[in-house]
Amino acid sequence: MKKKILFILHLPPPVHGSSMVGKYIKDSSIINEAIDSKYINLGTSRSMDEIGKNSFQKIGLYLKIVFQTLKQLMFFKPDLVYIAFTAKGQAFYKDSFIVLLAKIFGKKIVYHLHNRSMAERQDKWLDVAMCKMLFKNTDVILLSKYLYPEIQKYVPENRVHYCPNGVQPLSGQISTRKKENSQEVQVLFLSNLMKAKGVFVLLEACKILQEKRLLFYCTFIGGESDITSEMFQKKVNELGLSETVHYAGKKYGAEKEQAFSEADIFAFPTLNETFGLVNLEAMQFSLPIVSTLEGGIPDVIEDGKTGFLVEKGNAEALAEKLEKLIIDAALRLEFGQRGKKRYEEKFTLKAFENCLIVILNKLIK
Numbered sequence: 311m312k313k314k315i316l317f318i319l320h321l322p323p324p325v326h327g328s329s330m331v332g333k334y335i336k337d338s339s340i341i342n343e344a345i346d347s348k349y350i351n352l353g354t355s356r357s358m359d360e361i362g363k364n365s366f367q368k369i370g371l372y373l374k375i376v377f378q379t380l381k382q383l384m385f386f387k388p389d390l391v392y393i394a395f396t397a398k399g400q401a402f403y404k405d406s407f408i409v410l411l412a413k414i415f416g417k418k419i420v421y422h423l424h425n426r427s428m429a430e431r432q433d434k435w436l437d438v439a440m441c442k443m444l445f446k447n448t449d450v451i452l453l454s455k456y457l458y459p460e461i462q463k464y465v466p467e468n469r470v471h472y473c474p475n476g477v478q479p480l481s482g483q484i485s486t487r488k489k490e491n492s493q494e495v496q497v498l499f500l501s502n503l504m505k506a507k508g509v510f511v512l513l514e515a516c517k518i519l520q521e522k523r524l525l526f527y528c529t530f531i532g533g534e535s536d537i538t539s540e541m542f543q544k545k546v547n548e549l550g551l552s553e554t555v556h557y558a559g560k561k562y563g564a565e566k567e568q569a570f571s572e573a574d575i576f577a578f579p580t581l582n583e584t585f586g587l588v589n590l591e592a593m594q595f596s597l598p599i600v601s602t603l604e605g606g607i608p609d610v611i612e613d614g615k616t617g618f619l620v621e622k623g624n625a626e627a628l629a630e631k632l633e634k635l636i637i638d639a640a641l642r643l644e645f646g647q648r649g650k651k652r653y654e655e656k657f658t659l660k661a662f663e664n665c666l667i668v669i670l671n672k673l674i675k
């Protein structure tokens with residue numbers, strides 16, 4: 311008889327990294343053929359701008375999640391409870407209660423951590439006490455070895471399992487890249503529009519590049535979050551960047567692929583990250599990347615080989631590396647081709663599914 315896992319994870323909408331990985335797991339034939347699985351959507355926000363805000367609708371959805379969890383714990387009787395736990399903000403308390411239910415039922419628990427928020431929980435004694443309780447006798451799946459120090463205090467190394475993310479293959483709808491004749495180098499930022507993704511740092515870098523009279527254009531794509539389109543435009547106007555920078559809204563599916571295919575450089579100057587699916591998506595399109603030395607990103611991007619990694623928050627360093635790529639088409643091509651090869655070797659969806667199933671099988675054995 312197949313072993314049973316209750317997956318409590320995020321599912322789109324909204325589209326963000328944790329919900330994309332949740333969808334990949336829910337749709338995985340490798341996982342669902344090997345395991346008797348049930349899925350509960352842990353998300354209570356239905357759009358990016360609802361995240362972190364309270365509403366009656368969210369309370370209703372949360373009560374539904376609590377009820378569904380209790381029902382599955384009582385009747386499905388899983389061998390393992392998998393939870394895409396968020397330690398960020400209020401979500402920490404919301405998710406902790408779900409974990410508590412699984413603990414009351416004596417279930418084996420594995421956390422899949424998509425955010426780095428443990429550090430912000432270390433000043434309050436209540437949070438520290440809760441972390442001790444939550445992580446006691448549990449296993450943890452991390453996206454990179456660079457993230458272990460955050461939970462080292464609570465989880466011994468033998469209970470940590472590493473599984474890098476992967477991304478789905480391209481749809482094949484988008485034909486090859488054009489713009490061989492274009493002189494203007496296209497820089498793309500694609501991620502939800504958040505301060506923590508380094509949006510304003512990239513704008514500062516664009517200002518430096520514009521002052522150097524480099525021929526480039528920077529397109530920002532992503533759902534409005536703690537930065538709205540009005541805030542973005544205000545900053546663009548303040549910096550005098552309206553001829554060089556444009557916010558194109560959020561884009562999914564073929565439209566997103568089209569945007570990647572039209573870009574020459576991918577810029578992702580994030581200030582807080584565990585992994586960054588968007589870097590993998592850029593690698594699928596053979597784009598050279600400028601990103602930051604943050605979280606698991608150095609596992610993904612080889613500094614000086616498939617892209618450049620700069621100190622986070624440093625607009626000058628970001629501009630310097632972007633300039634290197636803007637002025638050197640051969641370097642862009644070289645980095646991009648190596649990045650694509652690296653994606654194919656290490657970060658496909660199949661590689662992710664195979665890695666995760668090995669971990670899950672080990673835990674339910």
Ligand SMILES: CC(=O)N[C@H]1[C@@H](OP(=O)(O)OP(=O)(O)OC[C@H]2O[C@@H](n3ccc(=O)[nH]c3=O)[C@H](O)[C@@H]2O)O[C@H](CO)[C@@H](O)[C@@H]1O
Pocket residue numbers: 325326327328330331423424425426453475500501502531532533559560561562563566582583584585586587588589591
């Ligand atoms: C702050 C943090 O730690 N973030 C993590 C979070 O995802 P987080 O959502 O922050 O970031 P990611 O880049 O991983 O994922 C964003 C996803 O949303 C998609 N998108 C975004 C905007 C848009 O307009 N259209 C669109 O499709 C992107 O293409 C991507 O697939 O969980 C991911 C999965 O483990 C990790 O890789 C991230 O490091």
Ligand SMILES: O=P([O-])([O-])O[C@@H]1[C@@H](O)[C@H](O)[C@@H](O)[C@H](O)[C@@H]1O
Pocket residue numbers: 320326328329352353354355356360361362396398399401425
């Ligand atoms: O608001 P919500 O959908 O219930 O849950 C949110 C998640 O969808 C998101 O991935 C995470 O970053 C937030 O901190 C919060 O956990």
